[in-house]
Amino acid sequence: MEDEYMHNILICDDEKDIVSALKIYLTAEGYRTYEAYNGKEALLILETAEIHLVLMDIMMPELDGIKATAMLREHHNIPVILLTAKSEDTDKVLGLNIGADDYVTKPFNPVELMARIKAQLRRYTHLGGMAVQQNILCIGGIELCDPSKSVTVDGEQAALTPTEFEILKLLMANPGKVFSSTQIYSHIWNDNAYKPEGTVAVHIRHLREKLEIDPAEPRYLKVVWGQGYKIEKGVKS
């Protein structure tokens, strides 16, 4: 897909070293990059060039990332990933509410950032208005096709074991509902002689590693600590 079309990514950060490091990574991945060192420059570039994704730092001089994102959203619907040293939950909520699509805290893992960029671009370019078929469960970027027993995440095939597939199907069939380990166990294994030892938890852990970009901070398959697990209902796509 990337061969057909080269995506343009705008990197906006006041720290030049970070911008050039990101440029190296993105160029290596085959993207064309534009650089801006504050919010104002970013908005100027957006007016002239065709940009497909923006990486936006929050704390910048002149115009900060939050305000720039809000202004950008008036004319563009391209994906925006916020980068910041702030790791407060309230900052994340504010960023996402203002119109950002994802959020990465510094210091970030470059591999993870690349994965997030890819996922956002895929969804932006290919998955915009896909028709929902029968027997296909679809939550955010995850699609579960029951007849073919296949699962795709942001368009990429995920290799799941049959148990993992059954657990995901159960959770996706009831989005937002919390299932405790016991409930999941008895449903999947059809067995009440439950031996805990974290069996379900281990499967969920594996599922998260396969579905999520950052398993520690899942977007879809959430752990409700002390209660159970659920698939988030209204995930942005």
Place this chain on the structure above:
Amino acid sequence: MNKLKYSFLAKTLAFCLFVIFLIMSFGGVMSSIYLLSEGYFDKDRNFYNSKMCADEAYDISFNTMVALDNLNLPEAANQTKIQEALQSTNDQLLPENSNFLLTLSDETGKVLFTNYNGQNYGYKMTCQYRTWDAEHMYTVDGYVRDPFTTQDDFSSNLQTFNAFYSLRYAILILSAVSSVLTLMLSVWLIRSVGYQKGTEGITLRGFGLIPLDLLAAGIVFAIFSFLKMIGGAPYSTSGFREISQFVSSLSIASVLLFSFLLSFVARCKAGKWWQNTIVYRILKLIARFNKFLAVVFSHFSLLWKTILLYGFYIAINGILVIGFLIARGSFKAIPVLFGLLFNFAALSGLLAFVLHMQSLKKAGEKLADGDYSFQIDTRDMWWDLKSHGENLNHIGQGMSKAVDARMKSERFKTELITNVSHDIKTPLTSIVNYVDLLKKEDIQDAKILDYIDVLDRQTSRLKKLTEDLVEASKASTGNVAVALERTDLAELLQQSVGEYAERFAANQIEAVLRSEEPVLVMADGRLLWRVLDNLLGNICKYSLPGTRVYADISKTAGKATITMKNISQFPLNITSDELMERFVRGDISRSTEGSGLGLSIAKSLTELQKGQFDISIDGDLFKVMISFDVVE
């Protein structure tokens, strides 16, 4: 003038002059009043129409009539006696003996006696006289000769009259002048009293040293004794004698009072005139004694004070009872009334004490609860109560200051740590990225690869350290949002252990999970996961490979406890309390991954959820217990 006030001689002289002028002015004024009332200042005034002349004429007529009236007495009723009397009257009124003429007639108009036969006279008077038995009514017509024929009372009165008459204006002027002078002298004396040559300010001497009230008493006594002395002088008909008597007593009184006034003014000038009085000295003595008693009393302990007060109470009541027994009839009401009043007062005092005690108790409770801003109103308290209340207030103030300072410094620390770690994160991002880029380069040199590996490891450690630092400072200051809800500890433990399944396996550790039915507690699942995350992370890092980790939940006495036990890979040469301190790890010399903040964060987060966090170390056995109150 101003210099003179320091001269004792001048002042003595002035005082003498003052006395003289005072007497003169009094005398002048009184004489003037007398002359005015006697009509000396009237028009056409002469001796014959003066009151002096009329009085004298009346006196003689009266004496004559009395003499003749005596003749009516039965035993004296003989012609010889009458003739003798008439003859003696006639002799008395001869021109060479008297300047008076008279005609005596009875009620029928019959002339009994007369020596008036048309002589020239200057004054005529008539008076009537009824005899004692009311049988006769005599009429006297008297005449004063003009000119006088002899020296008698009339002529001496005429001289006096003439003297006063000629001096009448002089007396007026004299009294006016001497009054003005007296006033001036008194003003000057008042102004200059108290000054002494050679000394600054006011000096009190002589009278000035006598206590004021004593002096006043002496002056009053002196005035009264003088007045008594003068009042005891023989009575005189002469108006001038009376005037001189009045003037002298008035003058003495005035001089004494003025002396007193001078002394008082000098004391006022010296200031605090009341201090040199007997009354003041007595009061001061009483006050000093009371103060002494109060000081003695205040040195007693509360126990002795109570005993003394109680003794006093009993003594007063005893006296009142004795009084009641002794008193007779309606007097018995007095001790009863006093007894009621006294006991009511004692009860009020006791109640006030109890109320104050109560407010002190309340304040103590507030302090114990940590409300250091509470202050007791000690204005109405006394003795030990007051000092106790003030002590409590001071404790509260000191504590609240200390707490404020502590809070401020903690807040400052948290802010500092948060800001610094934000600032560290930006360069750290660059380092992480470029180390990663280096790793991607095609490097064959094993040494460089080794170096890059060190860089990679240390940057990830630095990253973890900054994150943990922020979290630890937030958790320890309670700067974390806590949402307590019903949480199943068994589920949570399974989930957590499940998360770590691979890492346990990688470290050759076997997890043994023993949990019962759902165990519900009020906790924030997200925070509790971070607690368990830290603990399980530590277990992975520090457990001896090939050993088992036990994680179980027990429920006792309303408490649910998660217990995790593992065998440490290294000897734990440290106490459990020290382990929970920030930046402490099981083995200080070791420099593996981790910030040393894990246990501190876990403890703070547990306590934020109102749970208890305990560590115990038994040899190499490391045991963590987290307990919460069970909810149904």
